[in-house]
Each structure stands twice: as structure tokens, then as C-alpha cells.
């Protein structure tokens with residue numbers, strides 16, 4: 112066993128919360144205003160400035176942000192949204208919330224991101240079959256940006272909007288822009304394990320005024336204007352109109368206070384993630400048992416996804432994860448593709464082999480711990496455990 116017996120368990124994820132975050136939350140708790148208010152508005156302004164988008168809309172999860180974005184772009188019953196099966200449940204469930212159907216297309220084996228050639232085939236076959244496509248929903252898996260130039264070109268050619276699932280992808284540059292600002296709307300997650308966190312939370316970035324104003328209304332009950340200060344401001348009126356059956360998706364000031372501090376630390380947190388990913392790439396280079404993640408372009412390094420090399424080991428991925436756990440290391444799997452989940456499988460009659468690349472990657476992938484508060488010693492221990500497991504179970 113590679114781990115020293117006295118060594119502490121290294122969890123798969125751990126948030127980086129310091130005294131500044133504690134003080135910011137405490138200040139809100141003492142302020143007399145807990146829910147959406149001035150702190151959330153400041154967080155939105157600062158986030159829009161950070162990613163260079165015209166609008167940023169704070170919401171209580173990326174799931175909510177994806178739902179609102181699709182709704183604002185006119186996704187509706189009996190239409191189609193093209194997306195990847197190689198993602199978390201949230202990406203596709205929001206399509207179903209609106210009564211539309213996800214049309215899964217396979218991924219690129221090198222990047223794990225949606226394959227633009229497969230998107231093109233899906234657009235063409237929908238056109239031929241008279242099925243209306245109302246959005247394309249790519250996911251920047253692990254924080255590695257999709258080929259947005261090609262996806263954007265296809266979307267324009269077919270007159271279809273693009274919503275980026277950028278849940279893993281803050282902050283990562285694509286040329287002089289940020290992933291999440293390259294489509295009609297982009298949605299970031301601030302879930303506890305993400306690159307910056309508010310516990311639970313998310314942000315929609317968009318340059319489109321119509322999308323922003325629809326989301327602003329729909330995230331708070333379909334009310335026609337900002338009414339968050341209706342109980343305390345001397346000018347605010349208690350009178351308002353409800354113009355649509357909206358949702359309850361607003362972000363609290365408590366969460367936004369955390370988010371503002373994390374946003375200010377984003378470069379520092381990214382630098383540490385990059386350093387750790389770089390160490391893994393160095394330490395694991397040339398190892399026979401595993402394939403390393405694609406790292407040729409800028410990356411937010413939310414996840415570090417290895418793949419067991421076919422035929423190289425006498426154990427499978429599940430057993431590999433058990434070996435790491437026995438050595439004091441938590442690992443995870445991203446993803447079990449959605450076409451294997453019973454709801455999608457049964458509703459759309461999908462078979463495992465319908466998406467061969469997703470199927471193959473999902474059987475062989477595991478994610479190593481990667482977060483800014485990992486010490487250099489912990490990174491070394493994880494790499495040593497991976498190397499030790501590969502050596503112990505090398506085939507032949």
C-alpha cells in the first residue's frame with residue numbers, strides 16, 4: 112500500500128473558505144438583510160465585469176440558470192435541444208422541464224466534449240425530419256472549453272441559439288473571451304465543489320438584453336420589476352404585477368457575500384488548480400496504465416479525469432477506485448452518461464452502444480482530487496497511489 116498508515120484521508124473535494132469569506136457572511140447576517148439585495152446586485156456587477164459580459168444574473172443553482180436560459184430563448188414543448196450525454200443530470204433535465212426533448216450526440220474521445228461533427232449531423236437530420244431545434248447546449252467538461260467557434264458557426268447557419276453549460280468552466284479564457292460568454296447565454300455553477308463556490312448558487316452571463324430581462328422576471332415569480340426592497344425602502348411600493356408563472360430561483364445575499372470573496376480570489380484559486388494539474392501531468396507522465404486528460408489548451412481544471420488504458424491493467428475502473436480508497440484517497444467518476452440512466456433510456460429507447468465514445472470513456476474514467484487547499488504532499492501522495500496501483504495490477 113502506498114499510503115503511510117498514519118496519513119490522513121484525502122477527500123475527493125474540499126472547499127477553500129477562509130476568514131474573509133467568514134467575515135463577509137457574518138456582515139450580511141448582522142446587516143438585517145439576508146435574501147437577495149444589494150450584495151447579490153454587487154456580485155452580479157463584479158461577475159459581469161470579470162467575464163466581460165453585458166449582463167450577469169445571480170441564481171440559486173446552475174440548474175436554475177440553465178432552465179431560465181432555455182426558457183428565455185423560447186425552448187418549448189415538442190422541440191429539440193441538442194446536447195451531450197456525457198454530463199450531469201442537470202444539463203438534460205432542464206430541457207425536459209420545458210417539455211422539449213434532449214437529442215444526445217456523442218463526444219470527442221480526446222476532449223470528452225460534444226463532437227461538433229455530431230452536432231452538425233443532428234442539425235441536418237432534424238431539418239430533414241421537420242423537427243424544430245430550439246437550442247444547442249454544449250458542456251465544457253472538467254473546465255476544458257468546447258470548440259465554440261465550430262459550434263457557433265453551425266448554430267448561426269441553422270438559426271439556433273447556444274446555451275453554454277459552463278458549470279465547470281470558471282474562469283477559462285478562449286482567445287480574448289471567457290468560456291460561458293461565447294453563446295447566447297452561459298451558465299456557471301457555484302456548487303460546493305466548483306472552482307468558486309457559494310455553497311449552492313449559479314450565474315447566467317449574457318450579452319442579450321432580451322434574455323437578461325426575461326430571466327430577471329422569471330427567476331423571481333414572474334414579477335414585472337425588482338421588488339426585493341419592497342419591505343424596507345421608503346420609496347418602494349408593495350404593489351407589483353405578475354406577468355408570467357415564474358420560478359423561485361434568486362440567490363441570497365448570504366450566498367452572494369461568499370461569492371464576492373471567492374470571485375476576488377478566482378485568479379489565486381485557478382493558479383493553485385493549474386499548479387496541481389501540472390504536477391499530476393508531470394508525475395503521471397509515461398505511466399502505462401492510464402491516459403492523462405487533454406491539456407493542450409487553457410483549462411479551468413475543475414476536474415482531473417484519468418482513463419484506465421484498455422488492456423493495460425488486470426483490474427477495472429471500479430476496483431481502481433477501491434484501491435485508491437484503501438490507500439486513503441477519495442476519487443470520483445465523471446460521468447455515468449445520461450443515455451444509461453433509466454429515465455432517458457426508457458423514454459427515448461436508447462441503447463448503451465448508441466453513444467460508443469461516451470460509453471467507452473465512462474467505463475474507464477476516474478477523477479482524482481484537485482482543489483486549491485491540497486498540499487504539495489497530498490498531491491504527491493495521490494500520484495504515488497495511482498502509480499503504485501498501476502504497477503501492482505499491470506497486465507502480464
Ligand SMILES: Cc1ncc(COP(=O)(O)O)c(C=O)c1O
Pocket residue numbers: 171172173174175198199201202250276278279299300301302312313
Ligand atoms: C455539467 C454540469 N452542469 C450543471 C450542473 C448543475 O450545477 P448546480 O449544482 O449548480 O445546479 C452540474 C453540477 O455538478 C454539472 O456538473
